[in-house]
Amino acid sequence: MIEVQHLTKRFVGRTAVDDLSFEVGKGEVVGFLGPNGAGKSTTMRMLTGYLPATMGTARVAGHDVFSDSIRARREIGYMPESVPLYDEMRVVEYLNFRAALKGLRGRAVKENVGRVMDLTGLKDVQRKIVASLSKGYRQRLGLADALVHRPRLLILDEPTNGLDPNQIRQVRSLIAQLSTEHTILISTHILTEVEMVCRRVIIIHRGKIRADDTPENLARSSRSAGMLTVEMKAPAEEATDALQGLVGIRRATAVPSAANGGWQQFEVKLDTGADPREEIAELTRGRGWPLRELRANQATLEDVFVEITQRD
Amino acid sequence: MRTFYILLTKELRSFFLSPVAWVVLAMFMAICGLSFSWSINILREKPQDQSIVQWTFVPVWFWLYYPFLFPLITMRLFAEEQKLGTLESLLTAPVRTWQVMLAKYFSAVIFYVVLWLPVLAYFGILTWILRGKVEIPQGALVGSYLILFITGLFHLALGSLASALTKNQIIAAILGFAFILLHFLIGVFVMQQAQDHQEFRPIMDYVAIKGHIESFASGLLDTRPMVYYTSGTLFILMLTHQVLEYRRWKS
Numbered sequence: 329m330i331e332v333q334h335l336t337k338r339f340v341g342r343t344a345v346d347d348l349s350f351e352v353g354k355g356e357v358v359g360f361l362g363p364n365g366a367g368k369s370t371t372m373r374m375l376t377g378y379l380p381a382t383m384g385t386a387r388v389a390g391h392d393v394f395s396d397s398i399r400a401r402r403e404i405g406y407m408p409e410s411v412p413l414y415d416e417m418r419v420v421e422y423l424n425f426r427a428a429l430k431g432l433r434g435r436a437v438k439e440n441v442g443r444v445m446d447l448t449g450l451k452d453v454q455r456k457i458v459a460s461l462s463k464g465y466r467q468r469l470g471l472a473d474a475l476v477h478r479p480r481l482l483i484l485d486e487p488t489n490g491l492d493p494n495q496i497r498q499v500r501s502l503i504a505q506l507s508t509e510h511t512i513l514i515s516t517h518i519l520t521e522v523e524m525v526c527r528r529v530i531i532i533h534r535g536k537i538r539a540d541d542t543p544e545n546l547a548r549s550s551r552s553a554g555m556l557t558v559e560m561k562a563p564a565e566e567a568t569d570a571l572q573g574l575v576g577i578r579r580a581t582a583v584p585s586a587a588n589g590g591w592q593q594f595e596v597k598l599d600t601g602a603d604p605r606e607e608i609a610e611l612t613r614g615r616g617w618p619l620r621e622l623r624a625n626q627a628t629l630e631d632v633f634v635e636i637t638q639r640d
Numbered sequence: 641m642r643t644f645y646i647l648l649t650k651e652l653r654s655f656f657l658s659p660v661a662w663v664v665l666a667m668f669m670a671i672c673g674l675s676f677s678w679s680i681n682i683l684r685e686k687p688q689d690q691s692i693v694q695w696t697f698v699p700v701w702f703w704l705y706y707p708f709l710f711p712l713i714t715m716r717l718f719a720e721e722q723k724l725g726t727l728e729s730l731l732t733a734p735v736r737t738w739q740v741m742l743a744k745y746f747s748a749v750i751f752y753v754v755l756w757l758p759v760l761a762y763f764g765i766l767t768w769i770l771r772g773k774v775e776i777p778q779g780a781l782v783g784s785y786l787i788l789f790i791t792g793l794f795h796l797a798l799g800s801l802a803s804a805l806t807k808n809q810i811i812a813a814i815l816g817f818a819f820i821l822l823h824f825l826i827g828v829f830v831m832q833q834a835q836d837h838q839e840f841r842p843i844m845d846y847v848a849i850k851g852h853i854e855s856f857a858s859g860l861l862d863t864r865p866m867v868y869y870t871s872g873t874l875f876i877l878m879l880t881h882q883v884l885e886y887r888r889w890k891s
Binding site for chain 1: 643646647653654657725726727728729731735736888
């Protein structure tokens with residue numbers, strides 16, 4: 329659905345997007361992550377044909393977004409970060425206008441506007457002036473606009489930006505619902521949202537792709553993955569040596585600040601794929617060291633994001 | 641063409657939903673009504689060299705309001721869209737930049753034409769009241785409308801260009817006014833020079849807007865100003881298109 333080859337965008341004095349290449353297949357839901365200024369919005373703007381590239385190519389549904397921009401844009405539903413709307417129009421008028429602009433005619437306009445208003449919960453406010461809508465409804469209207477012409481690709485730039493937790497949950501479930509019909513490229517700062525909705529994550533930093541995998545694989549590759557936390561009542565030095573003597577353990581470290589009433593916490597770095605929890609339990613039993621915690625650390629997407637974006 | 645029509649309809653709606661448009665319309669009707677009744681009074685007192693058409697369309701205060709009219713009409717055209725960011729959602733729909741630009745420009749042209757329509761009604765009513773007692777010079781009326789239309793096209797294009805150059809409506813209005821004033825002053829300068837230097841006369845015939853309006857209002861139709869304003873309008877619209885593309889590219 330999306331094919332990007334060596335896409336580069338330079339502004340005066342800075343390179344916003346630097347030699348980006350990736351593909352997104354039909355039906356994929358891809359989280360496009362990165363810190364502010366990483367080049368996410370610039371990439372999205374290029375994919376929608378709004379910004380020309382300095383170098384490289386981008387195709388959407390087989391159409392070059394630069395040389396065959398109108399055809400490419402027909403396939404895209406785009407929701408910009410700031411959700412710009414015409415404040416003086418009514419909700420239903422705005423959607424009618426956008427539907428007609430995107431090539432729908434006659435009955436198709438009415439049907440599709442009705443469909444997206446149902447989908448996004450705008451029916452109750454359809455006669456309201458856009459200027460009087462709350463932030464949550466404006467966001468929904470932006471989403472309805474992106475969906476109205478049944479695009480094959482949805483590009484959503486921070487769709488939950490500025491929403492309260494309830495509204496975020498609503499938009500998230502809506503996106504999950506949409507993922508059955510559309511290919512979705514979604515940019516957001518809320519990483520739990522990505523873990524829940526996206527089956528693939530691209531992390532971009534300083535205009536370059538730094539990671540491209542499933543959220544699970546990325547979490548597994550994190551530095552904090554492959555670690556165990558062990559808490560037991562044992563002498564620090566002796567226990568460290570004993571742990572390091574077990575197969576599958578690369579390094580064990582006593583955490584000094586965690587010593588409390590004789591309880592000692594250890595951080596254990598494992599060899600790739602190793603899981604010596606059973607052996608550790610037997611060791612503590614054999615030595616008579618009371619054990620109160622033995623936990624495999626789960627790295628989150630947030631850990632990966634922080635590692636990647638703070639590496640440079 | 642369909643896309644253009646959709647955009648034009650939307651623009652016209654926006655125009656007539658904007659309070660500025662109604663204020664301009666009301667003020668303009670007041671000025672024109674005043675000019676018309678004033679011209680009737682003048683002609684009632686004693687015979688004049690100029691016709692009622694000239695007194696109405698080009699009264700002594702014409703240049704005090706005419707240059708302000710265009711920035712007021714055009715200032716929001718692109719500046720507002722750029723400020724609100726709606727240009728991005730507009731140009732990521734399957735729409736071309738020139739379609740957006742022309743739809744906005746022609747909505748301004750239609751509004752400008754609407755402004756002048758009541759004056760035509762004044763002459764219609766006067767003709768009906770006088771019924772053959774006094775002849776209203778038809779040529780002067782056609783000439784006045786023609787020159788106001790073609791200079792209007794040109795000035796609206798200048799205003800559109802000013803609006804495309806900035807996100808701020810006030811700056812767009814000031815810039816638009818500056819462009820129109822500059823064009824007017826060039827015309828005045830060339831007219832003055834033409835009095836002493838014959839070689840300036842052909843240039844004057846093209847660029848002196850004051851002279852054009854006065855001669856057309858007297859019923860004298862000249863094709864040179866028509867060519868000048870039409871080609872000038874096209875050039876400025878092309879420039880506006882380029883400015884919009886440039887601003888989009890560097891956004």
